[in-house]
Amino acid sequence: MTPLDRLVRERIAIEGPIPYATVIELALYHPEHGFYSRGGVAGRRGDFLTSPEVGPLFGGLVAEALDREWDRCGRPDEFVMVDAGAGPGTLARSIGAAEPRCREALVHVAVERSEAQRAQHPDGIRSVGAMPTGPVTGLVFANELLDNLTFQPVLRVDGEWVDAVVEVRDGRLVTGPGPAAADGPDDGTDGFIAQRAAARWLDEALTVLERGRVIVVDYARTSGADVEVRTYRGHERGGDPLADLGSQDITVDVDLEQLARRIRRPDSVTTQAEWLQTLGVEALVDEGRDQWNAGAAGGGLDALLGRSRIREAEALCDPDGLGSFTVAQWVVG
Ligand SMILES: C[S@@+](CC[C@H](N)C(=O)[O-])C[C@H]1O[C@@H](n2cnc3c(N)ncnc32)[C@H](O)[C@@H]1O
Numbered sequence: 001m002t003p004l005d006r007l008v009r010e011r012i013a014i015e016g017p018i019p020y021a022t023v024i025e026l027a028l029y030h031p032e033h034g035f036y037s038r039g040g041v042a043g044r045r046g047d048f049l050t051s052p053e054v055g056p057l058f059g060g061l062v063a064e065a066l067d068r069e070w071d072r073c074g075r076p077d078e079f080v081m082v083d084a085g086a087g088p089g090t091l092a093r094s095i096g097a098a099e100p101r102c103r104e105a106l107v108h109v110a111v112e113r114s115e116a117q118r119a120q121h122p123d124g125i126r127s128v129g130a131m132p133t134g135p136v137t138g139l140v141f142a143n144e145l146l147d148n149l150t151f152q153p154v155l156r157v158d159g160e161w162v163d164a165v166v167e168v169r170d171g172r173l174v175t176g177p178g179p180a181a182a183d184g185p186d187d188g189t190d191g192f193i194a195q196r197a198a199a200r201w202l203d204e205a206l207t208v209l210e211r212g213r214v215i216v217v218d219y220a221r222t223s224g225a226d227v228e229v230r231t232y233r234g235h236e237r238g239g240d241p242l243a244d245l246g247s248q249d250i251t252v253d254v255d256l257e258q259l260a261r262r263i264r265r266p267d268s269v270t271t272q273a274e275w276l277q278t279l280g281v282e283a284l285v286d287e288g289r290d291q292w293n294a295g296a297a298g299g300g301l302d303a304l305l306g307r308s309r310i311r312e313a314e315a316l317c318d319p320d321g322l323g324s325f326t327v328a329q330w331v332v333g
Contacts, residue, residue, distance in 0.1 A: 004033040004245035009168055017165035017176060021152040021197070027245040028148065029113065035246055036114045036148075049235070050144050051217065051272070051322050052091040057312040059094020061279040062141065065215065066095070068279075069139050070102035073211050073333075079105040080138030082208065084131065084201075085145030086110035089121035096124065107138075131201075135210035137333075142205070143217045147251040149197040151229075154181045156190050163194075166242060173242040193227050195255050199262040202330075206264065211333035217272060220254040220326035227253045256328055266328040273323035276316055285313045 004026060012018055028035050051058040070079050079102050083091055092108050100106065108125040109132055112118045121127040153164040157177045161184030167176045185192060205214045221227055231238030231248045238248035256266060270278075291306025317323040 002033065002244050002246050004030055005173070005243075007033070008166070008173065008245060012166070012168055017167040017178060019152065019178060020164040020166055020175060021150045023166045023173075023242065023245070024150045024250055027241070027250055028150070030246060033246040035249055037116065038246060050087070051316055051325075052087075052094060052143060054315050054322070055308060055312040056094040056097055057281070057284065057309055058276075058316055059091050060098040060284065061276055061281060062091065063095045063098035063100035064279045066106070066139055067101045069213050070100075070105065073137050075102070075105070076137050077105055078107060078137070080132075080136040080212075081106060081108045082132065082136075082138065082140040082205070083108060083110045083125075084140060084142040084205065085148065086112040086117070086121070086127075088117050089125070089127070091141075091143065092125050093122050096122070131204050131208060134208035136208060137211040138209065139212055140205040140208060140214045141217075142201075142215070145218070146195075146198045146201060146216055146254045147218050147220075148249070149195070149201060151198070151252050152194040152196060153229075154184055154192055154194050156184070164191075173245075175242070193229070193252055193255065195252070195258055196262075198254060199259055202259055202263045206330060206332060209332040213332065214330040216254065216266075216328045217275075217325055218254045218328075219251065220256050220269075220328060222256050222269070227255050254326070254328075256326070259328075264330060267331045268327075268329045270327050271319075271323060272325040272327055273317040273319060275327040276313075276323075281313050281317065285310055288313075 008018065008023060008026065026034060029037060031037050066081060073079070081095070086092065089110055092110050095108065110121050110125050110127050111131055112127070113129055118127050118129065153175065154161050155164055155177055161181040163178045163181045164175045165178035166173050181194070183194060202214070229241050230251050231241050232251070233248040241250045256269065260266070288306035288309030291302050292310065295303030315322060
């Protein structure tokens with residue numbers, strides 16, 4: 001039993017059943033025992049490999065997206081990149097290294113709620129624990145953030161929607177019916193996952209922007225019916241989300257239809273592979289291949305960087321992996 005399992009059981013013994021979303025919040029973000037506070041990290045040696053952690057290519061292409069949006073906004077003197085759920089700041093490092101055209105105007109704000117992750121952010125950026133208040137002109141970018149925000153399963157009991165709670169039964173933490181839910185679709189389903197925190201985040205992101213674009217890259221679905229809760233531990237699928245609280249990552253696919261219903265429909269939805277193609281990944285790979293072909297025999301640094309770029313592009317565009325991620329964009333102004 002983890003320290004957090006004990007803590008949640010003690011709380012249930014005193015208060016009675018706890019809302020499911022509260023337990024997920026504790027499991028991921030309890031200041032001492034939560035998965036992310038304990039150092040659950042993205043990276044090659046971490047618990048999962050995200051696109052920015054594959055290598056510098058992803059950040060280079062996000063830098064291109066920044067330049068295009070800066071152009072669309074009329075090249076303002078100040079252009080803000082809100083890097084939401086920034087993790088250890090790897091994306092900021094890659095964007096800096098790519099030297100986008102907008103660099104003189106660029107203010108990179110890395111928003112990360114974990115203090116341990118913020119401590120790793122590079123110099124030269126603004127590192128903060130919560131979304132800035134706008135209005136700003138710029139890009140709000142969230143890679144694999146929304147699937148890590150808390151969610152609330154909603155169940156249909158005797159024809160009524162109720163929020164799920166967590167209770168103790170036969171010595172285990174299990175899901176049970178709780179108080180009446182604020183919302184529920186009228187489509188004959190028995191239950192769904194309410195993504196109220198993701199909706200609040202999107203609302204906030206759109207409000208921060210006077211002009212610009214919100215880009216969300218994540219596991220996503222356009223219909224909530226088959227959204228499932230998944231857990232990950234050390235690059236492998238984990239177990240029951242209510243077991244060993246704090247020891248595994250807990251995620252759900254982002255339900256874009258629900259975000260559309262609650263806040264706003266995205267202006268465009270593509271896969272990550274398609275998005276990276278529009279940003280010119282193929283030209284960069286061709287350049288890498290030329291570098292590798294020119295210097296492979298000598299094994300020089302340029303040649304190795306060229307080969308590495310080819311491999312990164314394969315991983316980022318893999319139709320069975322990161323390439324299948326959804327990129328949803330909302331344009332403001
Ligand atoms: C799966 S990681 C992704 C990190 C990074 N974007 C990447 O792609 O490598 C999600 C990060 O979001 C952070 N996070 C979760 N909720 C947050 C919030 N409301 N505001 C800011 N950061 C948050 C977590 O602490 C974690 O570092």
